[in-house]
Amino acid sequence: ITCEPEVGKMSTLEEHLEGIVNIFHQHSAHVGDFDTLSKSELRKLITRDLANTIKVGNTQDQATIDRIFQDLDDNKDGEVNFREFLLLIASVLETTHKNLHRDPALPDGSEN
Template identity: 60%
Template sequence: MTKLEDHLEGIINIFHQYSVRTGHYDTLTKCELKKLITTELANTIKNTKDRPAVDQIFRDLDEDRDGQVDFNEFLSLLASVLLTTHDNIHKE
């Protein structure tokens, strides 16, 4: 596997680590999403102590409004996190 392929698989593995916990094994509940963000993205998404902020992130991601964030919906969070990380690297 190449380095990039390895990273991509790593992202999927982390999503699954949280998605399997409660409810459907392949989607994130709000609680699982919050745990993932506060644990795995602690340096990137800062305002997660703030409950309304997490609620807002969840609402924005849950495009089909089924109360779950699936991997497809999670991709928009990944895209914005990648963009922020890229911007920050150029600022340093």
């Protein structure tokens, strides 16, 4: 799939997609390669931009950040590239989607 920007107003989805790219680069530009996240950059991204979404363990805890980083760093180069970062975004979106379908009236929060 190739994406060619068109002149004109972006759709809401396109704006949100561009926002994801911008958030990635806001964090990736500080240490090393502009197109990868170091562990410290990933920690800042999670604690600042996903703190209300990622509730596995304590995101302030280094062991939790280490585990998330290790899970994302698919090619084991010590950095998280954009493609690897998208795995985190996909996981967060999947969980968010599931949570939106939960029925709060049911005791176990089961899906509708």
